[in-house]
Amino acid sequence: TKPCLYAVQVSLPETGYERVSHFSVVAHHNETSHIHLREGVSMENVLESNQYKFFKFVNRDSDATNVTFTVRSHHGDADIFVSKTEKYPNEEHFDRKSDLSSRFADEVVFSKNKKMKSIEGTYYIGVKGVEYTSYSIIASITRKGDKGDDEDDVVGPREIVPFQLREGVTHNEFLSEKTKKYYKFKTTMRGEDIHDIRITLTASSGKYQYFVR
Secondary structure: OOOOOOOOOOOOOOOOOOOOOOOOOOOOOOOOOEEEOOEOEOEEEEEOOOOEEEEEEEEOOOOEEEEEEEEEEEEOOEEEEEEOOOOOOOOOOOOEEOEOOOOOOEEEEEEOOOOOOOOOEEEEEEEEEOOOEEEEEEEEEEEOOOOOOOOOOOOOOOOOOOEEOOOOOOOOOOOOOOOOOOEEOOOOOOHHHOOOOOOOOOOOOOOOOOOOO
């Protein structure tokens, strides 16, 4: 098979109404290629029943104490399998699999401890659709110096990497006592193209407060 070059054109529809469009694009060569995850950047995807999608995440931070992979099913149900050795983890071959830790998300966590002294390296993630599923996946890192349950328990410098919000995409989350979560939103619209920016939070239960800068 000869190598091929594919050209992709993205353009606005010829309706005359849209002046700016925001989108993301990713290319991969087949169903078993790995989609690269970036820390704090949520990726949206869909799965048919019993279909897998595979991702890869690299942690090079020696100060990391936890690496967490979170899958939120917007519709349907998805399971997540993670391995540091098996490139295509599934129900039979994995290091860790998802645990429904809240009503919003499935999580897999790798923690630095006496048994696992280093959590640096490459992680391979397989997400399986139990049924037709639309979902988001995000990789996050907790670092040495991040505050735990005791707010005075801080060692060393603290680096905060906020989750990146995408325009028009709802991000479901939860807060436990004494925790804070950070987000960022970037817009490239300028001048007359932008009239206002709205950030809306809706509580399913409990109370919260938020600040925007």
